[in-house]
Amino acid sequence: MAAEILTREDLAIFKVELFKELREVIGSHPAQPRKWLKSYEVKDLLNISSGTLQNMRINGTLAYTKIGGLIFYDYEDIQKLMTATGPHKRS
Known part of the structure; x- marks a missing residue:
């Protein structure tokens, strides 16, 4: 049984091939958004200010x-809101 010797070049080629395959797998399965988002994420997603987000909580527009x-x-609530009302502008 002969021993195989790996060179640095072999490892570099393996690394390139591995990353290529990982990119293909990740690209074919887009990341699922998290179920729960924090306020800063919602503000960025809806392009609204902290005050507008607070008003949406107070008047029941957005459950929390x-x-x-x-x-x-x-x-899912944010997606429904975006679908129902269209894009928001920062206040």
């Missing part, structure tokens, strides 16, 4: 869940 001192928003 408060855990400890953190406020979370359901991604």
Whole structure:
């Protein structure tokens, strides 16, 4: 049984091929958004200010869940809001 010797060049080629395959796999399965988003993520997604987001919570436009001192928003609720009202402008 003969021993195989790997060179640095062999490892470099393997690395390039591995990363190429990983990019193909990741590209064919886009990342699923998280179920719960924080306020800063919702503001960026809807392109709104902190005050507008607070008003949306107060008037019931956007449901939220408060855990400890953190406020979370359901991604599906945000998607429904975006579909129903179209793009928002920063206030």
